[in-house]
Amino acid sequence: MISIAIDGPAGAGKSTLSRKTAENIGFIYVDTGALYRTVGLKFSRLGADTNLCCDIEGILADTTVDIRFVDGEQRVFLDGEDVSDDIRTPAASMMASAVSAKPPVRAFLLEMQRKLARENNVVMDGRDIGTVVLPNATVKIYLTASAEARAQRRYKELMDKGTTVTFKEVYDDMVQRDYNDMHREIAPLKQADDAIVADTTECNLEESLALLLKIVKENADI
Numbered sequence: 105m106i107s108i109a110i111d112g113p114a115g116a117g118k119s120t121l122s123r124k125t126a127e128n129i130g131f132i133y134v135d136t137g138a139l140y141r142t143v144g145l146k147f148s149r150l151g152a153d154t155n156l157c158c159d160i161e162g163i164l165a166d167t168t169v170d171i172r173f174v175d176g177e178q179r180v181f182l183d184g185e186d187v188s189d190d191i192r193t194p195a196a197s198m199m200a201s202a203v204s205a206k207p208p209v210r211a212f213l214l215e216m217q218r219k220l221a222r223e224n225n226v227v228m229d230g231r232d233i234g235t236v237v238l239p240n241a242t243v244k245i246y247l248t249a250s251a252e253a254r255a256q257r258r259y260k261e262l263m264d265k266g267t268t269v270t271f272k273e274v275y276d277d278m279v280q281r282d283y284n285d286m287h288r289e290i291a292p293l294k295q296a297d298d299a300i301v302a303d304t305t306e307c308n309l310e311e312s313l314a315l316l317l318k319i320v321k322e323n324a325d326i
């Protein structure tokens with residue numbers, strides 16, 4: 105099987121670009137952030153805040169997270185309920201970042217991600233795919249852009265969806281999340297030694313996609 109690991113900070117365009125790359129080369133796209141968001145949603149629904157002063161392992165033992173592909177699109181299920189839309193709010197983003205720093209949560213999701221890559225040709229995006237989940241990935245890409253550019257894109261995305269937030273809120277959340285993701289003890293966001301860096305600060309979507317496809321085709325036998 106061939107695996108393309110795409111890591112990088114929030115808002116670098118990982119999901120959109122990974123999905124389009126997967127479509128282009130006929131692989132399935134696995135959005136691992138959605139898994140952390142789903143676990144985060146479970147904890148929010150139980151009344152936890154980002155301090156997570158609760159019985160994490162006990163809650164996980166009573167949680168099921170599934171990924172299903174409907175018409176090639178990934179949907180995530182929490183305890184049997186499709187929560188693919190509920191996990192996209194700014195509050196869910198912060199909760200995802202909080203739960204993702206907890207070792208039992210990472211262990212809970214690890215095997216599911218590896219199994220998907222064992223059984224399918226995948227483009228998988230996240231924070232630790234090239235470093236921890238798939239250390240032997242065929243191609244590793246570290247996708248990044250300046251914080252300003254990333255916050256602009258995320259802001260536009262939220263506005264298009266009708267969410268009312270200010271640019272400052274989006275920017276501050278993003279910087280805070282980057283900090284959390286890069287400084288946690290377990291599986292922090294960092295570039296794998298053998299990853300190829302793709303910086304899309306100056307690129308529009310089309311140019312970014314062309315850059316990724318070029319990297320993938322030059323480094324994998326597709």
Ligand code: DC
Binds near residue numbers: 230231233281285
């Ligand atoms: O990519 P995203 O914004 O949907 O990810 C949500 C959070 O999940 C992010 O703050 C960090 C965490 N995450 C992670 O720790 N490891 C991954 N492989 C993917 C996401």
